[in-house]
Amino acid sequence: MTLSEIYSKVRSNKRINRGEGLFLLRNAQLLDLGDLANEIRFKKNPDPTVTFVLDSNPNYTNVCNIDCIFCAFYRHPGEEGVYTHSVDEMVQKFKESAKKGITTILLQGGVNPELPFEYYVQMVERTIKEVPEVYPHFYSTSEILEMARVSGLTLSKVLQRLWDAGQLSIPGGGAEILSDRVKKKISSKKGTSADWLNVMREAHKIGFKSTATMMYGHLENDEDIIDHLEVIRELQDEYQGFTAFVPWSFKPGNTPREKIIPTYATPKRYLEIIAFSRIYLDNFDHVQASWFSEGKKTG
Template identity: 45%
Template sequence: MVKKIEIKKRLTNKEALDLIQNASLLDLGKMASERKQELHPLNITSFIVDRNINYTNVCWVDCKFCAFFRHGRDDDSYVLKFDEIDEKIDELLEIGGTQILFQGGVHPKLKIDYYEDLVEHIHTKYPQITIHGFSAIEIKYIAKVSKISILDVLKRLQAKGLSSIPGAGAEILSDRVRDIIAPNKMDSKDWIEVHRLAHSINMKTTATMMFGTVETDEEIIEHWELLRDLQDEMHGFRAFIMWSFQGANTQLLKEIPDIKAQSSNRYLRLLAVSRLYLDNIPNIQSSWVTQGSYIGQLALNFGANDLGSTMMEENVVKAAGASNRMNQEEMIRLIKDNGSIPAKRNTAYEILEKY
C-alpha cells in the first residue's frame, strides 16, 4: 500500500487506486487533513448563502439518473417568468445571499437571445448577485440551436453578466459510463472542452463528480485525471464537489435495480483520495445535501474545507429522494463543533465575514 509519507508527491493513478481499495479510512482522513492544512493553514471552513434557481425543468436529454426533468408536453413542465425569478432573488437578498446557482433542463427551443435577455435582466436589476450558471451541456446546446460556436455563447453571456459556470453534467467522465446512464448527453471530451473554453476567457468554473452508478474505481480516477490535467493547463477550476447517486424515482434504478446506495464510508474514502489526487484544485466542498448534515460535517475531517451552500432552494436532488436542509446558523454551529472558524464567502471563495 502507498505509505503515508509518500503522499507529499503527486499521486499516480496506481497509487490513488491503491488508496481507494486498501487504505484504512482513518489513515485516509489523516492524510487528507494534512493536505487540507497545507492548502488552508488558517483553519477556516467556508460556506456560501445562495439559492438554486431552476429556470426550466424542460429537457430533451433524458438522463436516466435524473428525476427532475420533464418534456415540454408534460402538464408540470415550466419555464419561469422573469418576475418569478425576481421574487426568488428578492427572498434570497432578504437572508443575505450573494449568489444564484442558475440551471435548467436542456430546453430544446430556447436560443441565445433568450439567455442573453435573462442574464442581462438579472445582472442589471441585481448587480450585487453573482450569477453562477448554465452547465456545460446547456452551453453546448445553446450553441447548437443558435448556430454559433460554444466560445461565442460564453463570450456573449459573459458580456451580459454571467460570472462563472458550475460543474454539473460531469457525472463520471468516462464515456463507457455515460453511454449507460445518459446516452444522449455530451461525451467527456466535450465537457472538458466547454470548461477549457470558459477558462480561456477568464471565466472560472467548478468541477464535480457523481459516483455510485456503474463506474469502476479506475473510471473514478480517469475522471480525476481529466480534471487535474485541465487544471494544470488552464488553472480555471475554483473547487471540486462530489456526491453520490440519489436513485429514487429515476429510470436508471428501474433499469439496473441492483445499483446499491453508497455508504458514508465510501463517500468519505473517495473524498479523501480526491483531496490527495487533485493537488491543484484549491477547494473541496462537502456534499451535505446528499450525505446529510453530520456526514457533511465529518467530511471536514476528510479533506473538505468548504461546507458548500445553504441552498435556500434545491429541486434536482430532492426529486431523486434526498431532502436534507440546513440554514446559515446550523452551518456555523457544525463548523464550530468541528473545531474550525466559520466564514461566509462569495463565489470566488473570498471571505466576507467570519463568525
C-alpha cells in the same frame, strides 16, 4: 508499491500517478486517507476556519430532451407538470432570495430546445442589473452546448456573450463520471466526456472560473473514478480555472435506475471520496462537501 511509499510520496509534495491513485483508493483505510487529506488541507489552507456559501438553487425549466436515466427532475415537452419560467419570474425569485441573505444563485435547468439564446443572456444581464447583491453562477455545460446549437454560434462565442453580459463563473454540473463507458449507459444524449471538458477549457480560456463535479454510486468502478479525477487534474494544470471539486452520490429514488440500483452509496464511501480527492487533486485549492446532497450529518 506499498501504501507507506505512496503516503511518503504525497507528504513530500510529489504527485501520485494513476496507478498509485488506484492502489490507494482500493487499499487505504478511511482514517489513514482522512489523516493524509487533512495534512494537505492545512498545507493549502492553514486557517482552521471552514467556509461556506449561502446560495439558492432555482430551476428555470424542467423541460429536457436528453433523458438521463439518473434524473428524477426532467419532463418531456407537453407532459403533465412541465414548466418554463420567464426571465421576469426568475429575477423576482432572485430578489426574494437576496432578501433572505443569499449571495450566490446556482441556476440550472433542463435542456429545453424551445428556449432561444437571448433568454439565457437576458437572464444574466438582468440579474447583474437588478439584483447586484447576488453572484450569478449559471448554466451547466449541457445547457451551454444547447445554446451553441440553437444560436448557431461557436462555443467560444456563446461563452464570450455570457461573459460580456456579466457572468464570471459556471457550475460543474453535467460531468457525472467522465468515462464514456459509463456515460453511454446513463446519459448517452448528454455528450461525451470530451464535450464537458471542452466547454470548461473554452470557458477557462476566456477567464471564467468554475467548479468540477463528480456523481458516483451508480455504474462506475474505481478505474472510472480515477479517470475522472485524472482528466480534471490535467485541465487544471492548463488554466487553473477550477475553484473547487464537488462530489456527490447518486440518489436512485424516483429515477429509471431505482429498480436496478436500489441502494444509496454509504456515508463512509462519501468520506473516502472526499479524502481521496483531496489527495489526488493536488492542484485544487478546495474540495467542497455538501450537506444538501448528503445530509447535514455527513456533509
